Amino acid sequence: MYKILDEHIKELEALKKYPQIYYKGNSALLNRVKVSIVGSRNPTPYTRECTHNLARALSARGVCVVSGGAMGVDAVAHEAAGAENTICVLGSGIDIYYPVINKNLIASIAKCGLLLSQFEPDFKATQWSFVQRNEIVVALGDILIVTEANIDSGSMRSVEFALNMGKKIYVLPHTINESRGTNTLLARGEATIIHDINEFVSQFGKELRDESHKKDDFFIFCQQNPTLDDAVFRFKDRVYEAELEGLISITNGKINLI
DSSP: OOEEOOSOOGGGGGSSSOOOOEEEEOGGGGGSOEEEEEOOSSOOHHHHHHHHHHHHHHHHTTOEEEEOOOTTHHHHHHHHHOGGGEEEEOSSOTTOOOSGGGHHHHHHHHHHSEEEESSOTTOOOOHHHHHHHHHHHHHHSSEEEEOOOOTTSHHHHHHHHHHHHTOEEEEOOOOTTSOHHHHHHHHHTOSEEOSOHHHHHGGGOOOOOSTTGGGOHHHHHHTTOOBHHHHHHHHTTHHHHHHHTTSEEEETTEEEEO
């Protein structure tokens, strides 16, 4: 059963008009560090592998992966992140799981992760609604990763949104005749290349290895090396309890996992 989101999403202030949002699932994911991943609906095997590895590595560090539920790169990113750590923004109403080929994936995200839509529950997707969906996908992420895109693709429209919002854009390295859209971004100096996935994801903190910690909002939050003030504001005495237990350290006003 869907609900209307009551809480204000600061990231959506970047839109011309703040939308009403319908949702299913865990709205607490909106409080996580978020990275948007988009790309081709028919990616190369290389792009699929890199997208999978990126989303999986980000998820392991408590980063929530945001995408649009489409075929190709979107689906790979959602699946690799895990349904419980991904946000899917629909171009249809919240009760219409489209495309049909991804129906089971979208259903699992609605159950374990977070499904969002700005459209009425029974709204059927149109070409323009996908564009509006893309704008929300971009707005929610702290950064945008485009793993593959042709020049006139929907992903390049997402790039336009990101540039207008001042979002940093990252792309994968491709050969000259592949992914001409992202290669053009590099040529213009509008995107940064990801040469090494492990090096790239290290900016988002350490990977949680204890299985119980992977589902604990406190440790997921601490992965991002937050300030002591922010941690105490959100988790109060638990911060100092974790320090006494040797699970975190506090250095120069910042939290670090041990």
